Amino acid sequence: MTSLRSVPLPESNRREDNNSFLSSPTGPRVAPPRQIPQAAPRKAKPLLHLPKRGRLFWSLLLFALLASGTLIRAYRDISRPEAWAYWKDQYFSPHLAASVIPNADLGGGNRRRALAVTGEIGPAAASWLRDRIDEAKLSPGDLILLSSPGGNLAQAVIMGEAIRARGLDTAVGVADSTGRVRPAYCASACVLAFAGGKVRYGVEGSALGVHRFVNAAPGNDPVADTQRVAGMVLGYMTRMGVSSSVVEAMSETREVRWLDLRQAVTMRLVTDPIGKP
Numbered sequence: 001m002t003s004l005r006s007v008p009l010p011e012s013n014r015r016e017d018n019n020s021f022l023s024s025p026t027g028p029r030v031a032p033p034r035q036i037p038q039a040a041p042r043k044a045k046p047l048l049h050l051p052k053r054g055r056l057f058w059s060l061l062l063f064a065l066l067a068s069g070t071l072i073r074a075y076r077d078i079s080r081p082e083a084w085a086y087w088k089d090q091y092f093s094p095h096l097a098a099s100v101i102p103n104a105d106l107g108g109g110n111r112r113r114a115l116a117v118t119g120e121i122g123p124a125a126a127s128w129l130r131d132r133i134d135e136a137k138l139s140p141g142d143l144i145l146l147s148s149p150g151g152n153l154a155q156a157v158i159m160g161e162a163i164r165a166r167g168l169d170t171a172v173g174v175a176d177s178t179g180r181v182r183p184a185y186c187a188s189a190c191v192l193a194f195a196g197g198k199v200r201y202g203v204e205g206s207a208l209g210v211h212r213f214v215n216a217a218p219g220n221d222p223v224a225d226t227q228r229v230a231g232m233v234l235g236y237m238t239r240m241g242v243s244s245s246v247v248e249a250m251s252e253t254r255e256v257r258w259l260d261l262r263q264a265v266t267m268r269l270v271t272d273p274i275g276k277p
Contacts (some may be wrong), residue, residue, distance in 0.1 A: 086123045095122035095151065098132040101175045104143055106201055114143035116175050121151030121189050126158035133166060140167030144197065145181065147174050150188025153213055153229070157236050160196025164240065170197025172206035185209065187256050192233070195240040195269065202261050202270035209256040210249050243267045 089095055096119040104114035115136045117129065138144075144163055150156075163170060172194060173181040183205030186194050191208055194200060213229050234247045246267040249257060264270040 089122035090124035090127055094124070094128050095120040096125055096128060096148075098129075098136075099175075100136045101143075101145070101179055103179045104145065104175050105178070105180045106143075106171060106203065107181070111179070112141065112143050112169075113138060114145050114175065114181075116145040116147070118147045118174065121148060121156050121159070121193065123152055123155060125152060125155040126162060129159050130162050133162070133168075138166065138168060140198075142168055143201075144168050144170045145173050145175060145184075146170060146186045146190055146194055147172065147184035148186055148190035148193075150190050153189045153192070153233075156189035156192040157232075159193040160236070160240065163193070163196035164198060167198050168196075169199040169201065170194045171201035171203050172208060173203040183207075187211075189213075191246075191269070192236065195237060195242050197271075200269065200271045202264060202273040204261070208259045208264055208269060210246065210259065211256045212251050212254050214254070241271075242269050 099116050101114040103111050105111050172186040174184045175181050185207040187209030261273055265273050
């Protein structure tokens with residue numbers, strides 16, 4: 001009898017590396033599970049890094065651009081004629097002048113502290129007047145003495161509102177060295193500033209002059225501009241307690257119409273014709 005001898009399989013049939021098929025004694029070779037290759041992680045791009053000198057340069061450049069834009073706008077504003085006129089009137093060469101009268105005498109024993117204001121009403125007159133009132137330390141019941149040919153209409157309205165807000169009285173006149181109030185005149189826009197007085201004294205011999213106001217910068221419709229100005233003046237005078245008849249008197253002529261004391265009292269432009277407290 002012939003004996004059978006087992007023949008050992010080659011080592012290569014029993015064990016192979018991971019990338020080859022495995023042998024099986026009972027079946028075909030079986031492939032190992034497929035491995036999905038993993039992509040290598042991407043490296044993050046480094047952020048733009050500027051040296052310190054570069055950052056300083058760009059910061060200074062940005063600041064210079066912003067500053068130059070601001071300065072250009074400021075120059076355009078200041079270089080406008082109306083803007084320059086305002087700054088000049090406010091700080092360099094005011095059209096108005098003021099002096100404090102510690103004991104102004106209106107007559108009849110009526111004495112009080114007063115601020116005498118003379119000159120033309122300029123484009124910065126209202127702001128200028130508020131500063132002078134604060135410097136003079138005027139209290140409600142003190143007096144604003146006016147002597148002016150007129151000037152800027154809008155500024156005169158603001159002046160009158162400032163006078164009324166502080167409870168001050170008004171009169172047309174100038175004071176001599178003894179403090180006695182002498183006659184003077186107040187015309188055109190000055191009448192609107194005068195109307196702001198809580199009490200409006202009529203000094204004997206002083207004059208109030210009114211006329212039709214004309215827009216200094218007329219638009220395409222002069223009639224509409226005139227009506228708009230008249231409406232603004234009427235609204236202001238009404239708030240100050242002045243009769244609308246004063247606006248009618250203004251609209252009648254372009255030349256100055258001087259009101260006598262009786263007419264001013266009738267229009268309620270003057271509230272105390274004899275200056276008694």
